[in-house]
Amino acid sequence: MTLTQDLREALGDENVLEEPVELHLFSKDASLMRGEPSVVVFPANANETAAVVRIAERHRVPIVARGAGTGLAAGASPTQGGIVVVTTRIKDIEIDVENRTAWVGAGVINLDLSVAAKPHGLYFAPDPSSQSACTIGGNVANNSGGPHCLSEGSTTSHVLGMEAVLTGGEVVVLGGAAPDPIGLDLKGALVGSEGTLGIVTRALVRLLPIEPDVRTLLMDFATVEDAARTVSDVIAAGVVPAALELMDQEMVRAVDNWLGAGLPIDAAAVLLAEVVGETEGVVAQSELISDIGRQNHATGVQVAADDDERALLWLGRKSAFGAIAQLAPDYYLHDAVVPRTRLVEVMTGIYGIAEKYGLTMCNVFHAGDGNLHPLIAFDSSDPEMNRLVHEAGDEIVALCLKAGGALSGEHGIGIEKRDLMRASFSELDLDAQARLKEVFDPAGVFNPTKVLPEGSRCFDFGGVRRELPDGVWV
Amino acid sequence: MAWVTDHHPTRSELDACVQCGLCLPACPTFRLTGRETASPRGRIQAMDAVAKGLVPVDDTFAGLLDFCLGCRACEPVCPGMVPYGRMLEGARAEIEEQVQGRSRLSGLLAGTALRSRLLRKLSGWSLAAAQRLKLTSLSPRRFRRLVAGARDLRQRGPSIVGYSSGEATKVALLAGCIQDEWFRPVNRATVQLLERAGYGVEAPNDQTCCGALAAHSGLTAQAEQMSSQNLDAFAQFDTVVATAAGCSAHLREAGWEGTEVLDVTVAIARAVSEGRLPELPPNGKEIAVQDPCHLRHAQRVVDEPRQILVAAGYTVVEIDTVGMCCGAAGLYTINQPEASAQLGEAKAQQVREARTRLVASANPGCEMQLRSYLDSDYEIRHPVEWYAEAIGSGR
Numbered sequence: 001m002t003l004t005q006d007l008r009e010a011l012g013d014e015n016v017l018e019e020p021v022e023l024h025l026f027s028k029d030a031s032l033m034r035g036e037p038s039v040v041v042f043p044a045n046a047n048e049t050a051a052v053v054r055i056a057e058r059h060r061v062p063i064v065a066r067g068a069g070t071g072l073a074a075g076a077s078p079t080q081g082g083i084v085v086v087t088t089r090i091k092d093i094e095i096d097v098e099n100r101t102a103w104v105g106a107g108v109i110n111l112d113l114s115v116a117a118k119p120h121g122l123y124f125a126p127d128p129s130s131q132s133a134c135t136i137g138g139n140v141a142n143n144s145g146g147p148h149c150l151s152e153g154s155t156t157s158h159v160l161g162m163e164a165v166l167t168g169g170e171v172v173v174l175g176g177a178a179p180d181p182i183g184l185d186l187k188g189a190l191v192g193s194e195g196t197l198g199i200v201t202r203a204l205v206r207l208l209p210i211e212p213d214v215r216t217l218l219m220d221f222a223t224v225e226d227a228a229r230t231v232s233d234v235i236a237a238g239v240v241p242a243a244l245e246l247m248d249q250e251m252v253r254a255v256d257n258w259l260g261a262g263l264p265i266d267a268a269a270v271l272l273a274e275v276v277g278e279t280e281g282v283v284a285q286s287e288l289i290s291d292i293g294r295q296n297h298a299t300g301v302q303v304a305a306d307d308d309e310r311a312l313l314w315l316g317r318k319s320a321f322g323a324i325a326q327l328a329p330d331y332y333l334h335d336a337v338v339p340r341t342r343l344v345e346v347m348t349g350i351y352g353i354a355e356k357y358g359l360t361m362c363n364v365f366h367a368g369d370g371n372l373h374p375l376i377a378f379d380s381s382d383p384e385m386n387r388l389v390h391e392a393g394d395e396i397v398a399l400c401l402k403a404g405g406a407l408s409g410e411h412g413i414g415i416e417k418r419d420l421m422r423a424s425f426s427e428l429d430l431d432a433q434a435r436l437k438e439v440f441d442p443a444g445v446f447n448p449t450k451v452l453p454e455g456s457r458c459f460d461f462g463g464v465r466r467e468l469p470d471g472v473w474v
Numbered sequence: 475m476a477w478v479t480d481h482h483p484t485r486s487e488l489d490a491c492v493q494c495g496l497c498l499p500a501c502p503t504f505r506l507t508g509r510e511t512a513s514p515r516g517r518i519q520a521m522d523a524v525a526k527g528l529v530p531v532d533d534t535f536a537g538l539l540d541f542c543l544g545c546r547a548c549e550p551v552c553p554g555m556v557p558y559g560r561m562l563e564g565a566r567a568e569i570e571e572q573v574q575g576r577s578r579l580s581g582l583l584a585g586t587a588l589r590s591r592l593l594r595k596l597s598g599w600s601l602a603a604a605q606r607l608k609l610t611s612l613s614p615r616r617f618r619r620l621v622a623g624a625r626d627l628r629q630r631g632p633s634i635v636g637y638s639s640g641e642a643t644k645v646a647l648l649a650g651c652i653q654d655e656w657f658r659p660v661n662r663a664t665v666q667l668l669e670r671a672g673y674g675v676e677a678p679n680d681q682t683c684c685g686a687l688a689a690h691s692g693l694t695a696q697a698e699q700m701s702s703q704n705l706d707a708f709a710q711f712d713t714v715v716a717t718a719a720g721c722s723a724h725l726r727e728a729g730w731e732g733t734e735v736l737d738v739t740v741a742i743a744r745a746v747s748e749g750r751l752p753e754l755p756p757n758g759k760e761i762a763v764q765d766p767c768h769l770r771h772a773q774r775v776v777d778e779p780r781q782i783l784v785a786a787g788y789t790v791v792e793i794d795t796v797g798m799c800c801g802a803a804g805l806y807t808i809n810q811p812e813a814s815a816q817l818g819e820a821k822a823q824q825v826r827e828a829r830t831r832l833v834a835s836a837n838p839g840c841e842m843q844l845r846s847y848l849d850s851d852y853e854i855r856h857p858v859e860w861y862a863e864a865i866g867s868g869r
Contacts (some may be wrong), residue, residue: 017511019534020528020534021520021535022534024519025510025511025519025520028493030493030494030495042508042509068495068498070498086508088507109499130494130495132551133498257555258552258555259553319496319551319553320553321494322554323553323554324492325492325555325556326553329490330492
């Protein structure tokens with residue numbers, strides 16, 4: 001039988017798409033890279049996903065997992081064709097209130113989990129800016145972060161266990177509710193593996209109690225340097241806010257043009273800081289942060305008056321990427337991480353690069369943990385522009401790495417940042433990662449060519465390895 | 475030959491979407507299916523693929539857009555401010571032009587029947603007669619939901635078309651097509667409230683259907699004819715009030731120069747806040763408020779219906795913080811009965827959980843949809859009717 005006949009038999013006709021226009025809509029995520037899937041399927045659970053994996057291996061076609069398609073590094077773009085496995089039908093939520101955990105389907109939207117947990121006084125801490133749309137499966141695959149990961153850590157700190165489909169269609173449960181499960185941390189290997197080792201169908205996540213009090217501050221500055229210095233000083237003062245975000249003027253203007261929230265559009269940069277905890281501590285910390293802001297020449301410090309105002313500020317922050325649409329049809333961004341002590345010089349360098357290439361640049365990022373998001377707004381239909389943008393991007397990454405930074409904070413590597421892995425890792429490092437991939441994915445079907453640059457494995461035979469006769473030494 | 479009409483989605487409209495995906499969770503059909511093909515971003519990508527000549531305007535493309543409710547819940551959440559509703563109408567105009575052999579039912583209803591005063595009257599008479607003779611269960615299956623959700627037309631009173639306060643007239647009233655035949659008490663309550671607020675009212679005789687349903691169905695020529703007839707009828711007025719959210723949304727977007735179109739909830743809430751109409755003390759009763767999509771999402775009107783209900787003395791119970799579509803969506807109940815039923819039942823369940831039998835809805839389609847899924851002891855009316863009754867000028 002053909003690939004789609006097998007899939008139709010396993011999942012039912014209604015869960016298999018193959019019309020050209022339908023395939024086109026699954027040919028990319030929120031990044032710029034487009035692929036050409038052969039077929040799109042919607043399994044309902046781990047067993048159906050396992051059937052898809054077995055079919056993929058039998059037909060030797062790539063299998064690319066996709067949640068809501070909000071990824072920014074082409075992790076869910078089927079650049080090698082094959083089967084796109086959409087997890088949105090796997091959307092059960094089982095909350096264990098006493099143990100403050102939940103088993104969550106890969107297709108559950110991140111924010112829906114916190115909404116479901118709210119009546120129990122709980123929430124799920126990782127809050128990517130796309131949290132209203134992105135799925136838990138994607139969060140696990142990319143080890144996603146978010147503004148509030150500054151104090152609580154990124155997704156990996158919140159995943160206790162998972163149900164995953166591995167090679168051969170084997171369904172396994174890795175990790176568990178116990179605080180320190182015995183054996184190797186295999187779940188740790190799958191978190192952040194971007195669908196290259198297997199497909200996570202459900203995750204056992206940690207839920208946190210909702211904090212008793214919260215205060216959100218908006219500080220505006222006449223220069224980006226003043227805002228960046230405030231960040232460094234806040235951290236140096238020993239305060240770890242729940243979130244500490246920076247937006248520059250271009251970004252604030254685009255956001256406020258849509259939101260109409262009266263954000264300070266004349267400021268060169270704004271800082272959004274949030275502190276949580278018992279009221280006394282919250283008041284003390286917010287005063288300390290305001291003082292540090294003023295010492296660094298903050299031109300205005302406002303505190304959100306109520307939950308509505310607070311929600312509006314966060315809506316503005318979390319909608320920033322989409323607001324780029326007002327400037328240009330496409331955007332390209334990196335999410336390198338730099339030491340917070342070097343923020344001021346790195347930011348100056350990044351603006352310098354944009355100016356050198358004559359590009360429209362916005363910055364909106366998790367300043368508290370030094371996770372930059374320099375965005376270049378451009379029109380991808382112009383090939384020369386594409387070249388310039390990627391050249392500038394490479395230069396920005398090189399600058400960040402030179403400052404002692406890391407390639408990616410939370411968006412994943414996918415394809416877009418794959419070839420920059422060599423700047424971060426040695427040949428040996430890459431070979432070790434490629435060997436791990438080989439152990440999990442001997443058939444080479446799980447999201448091939450993602451994350452690891454070509455030739456990562458010494459003697460790289462990838463998917464053809466199995467076709468060699470037994471006993472052949474390679 | 476990607477596009478053939480002047481209405482197609484433009485390059486700058488298509489480029490306004492950076493595919494961030496923030497619209498997905500707001501979209502009722504994405505929520506139902508979890509599919510990109512049933513999401514605003516996906517539909518825009520499909521339009522983009524047509525524009526680039528990658529796929530034709532065919533049955534598959536039409537199917538993707540037919541499944542869209544046109545609720546426009548994607549618009550307020552879009553930081554790129556993509557004009558999705560406009561693009562949808564443009565793409566549907568292309569489908570009407572290019573795809574052969576599609577059902578003519580929508581065209582007959584939205585493009586022809588609603589424009590004809592005679593056919594509209596006939597719809598009112600025949601439904602009233604069927605209700606009198608208890609024959610409503612014999613209506614064609616596709617229309618059964620509509621008929622089940624309709625008001626009792628046996629004592630519906632006179633139409634207000636042709637009415638004039640007789641004094642210096644300030645405000646004109648769009649009576650609507652179905653609104654004028656099936657929801658006359660809403661129009662009469664509107665006239666009474668506007669007059670009590672000190673305005674003269676006129677409902678010009680030569681008005682017609684606003685053309686919203688025709689435009690939503692891609693029947694641009696018919697929609698434009700209706701629009702121009704209405705422009706002739708209303709151009710002399712500074713203010714036009716429409717009593718159905720779908721009509722006010724459509725007319726506001728027509729951009730009539732020198733004439734301000736207001737939804738009736740906005741006009742009445744404004745009169746209350748200006749002290750022209752009274753605010754009653756709390757009456758201790760709770761009322762559930764349902765937001766029509768073309769009020770909440772298309773016009774961003776959220777507070778006004780609530781202000782009116784509070785002025786009427788009611789305590790407002792929120793049923794849905796995001797304003798998910800009830801599935802009525804113009805002709806959607808007829809064309810997509812399955813998805814419409816899932817959304818209708820979900821909305822009815824939200825109302826049941828509000829634990830009050832009083833419901834306010836500012837659009838006729840939503841009202842009928844709610845009534846057809848709720849028990850008969852729920853009282854569902856337009857906010858201005860609840861208010862008019864409370865201040866004692868309702869009939």
